């Protein structure tokens with residue numbers, strides 16, 4: 001596995017080498033004051049990009065189930081004296097018990113959601129996102145298109161935007177945005193989609 005550029009430990013591939021974090025973050029139209037979670041932060045390169053260039057008066061939460069990733073993010077926070085970064089080691093699908101309801105403007109997941117399908121814990125994850133977002137908050141998912149292509153996770157754990165829309169609808173969240181022209185250029189087209197859900 002390729003070592004993340006920032007040297008942090010990550011359980012899974014860092015998207016830093018093949019996705020443009022600015023392209024992803026710009027999809028969120030941030031003002032800078034948001035409370036935002038990088039859910040499944042891995043090496044934390046997206047959380048760090050948010051802190052460096054997009055979030056000034058807001059707070060970034062970096063959450064991952066992999067203890068080493070969170071240890072490295074804590075080291076980063078302390079060494080750089082970052083005041084508005086909160087790192088949490090937690091399994092999102094089991095609930096993040098230390099967090100109160102309705103605190104997030106945005107929960108962002110990049111290349112994470114398909115893992116919940118693989119572990120058959122989709123409903124637990126969606127219910128937790130619904131609990132954690134504010135009434136006008138958003139859940140934003142960037143993930144691989146459901147194509148049978150060599151790069152990325154197996155096709156059977158990928159979801160199409162239509163499948164996600166139906167699943168989130170079941171839990172009272174509606175799709176408010178979809179961009180299917182985003183990600184890496186592969187022979188079949190753009191590798192990813194970016195989809196946003198809000199409370200009904």
Ligand SMILES: C[S@@+](CC[C@H](N)C(=O)[O-])C[C@H]1O[C@@H](n2cnc3c(N)ncnc32)[C@H](O)[C@@H]1O
Pocket residue numbers: 010011012013014015016039040041042043044046063064065066069090091092093109110111112115116
């Ligand atoms: C493919 S990596 C993507 C990391 C990062 N988002 C990126 O774009 O580089 C998936 C990450 O999700 C984390 N993850 C998977 N399941 C999780 C769960 N149930 N709760 C929290 N984190 C999870 C993994 O530990 C891993 O760091």
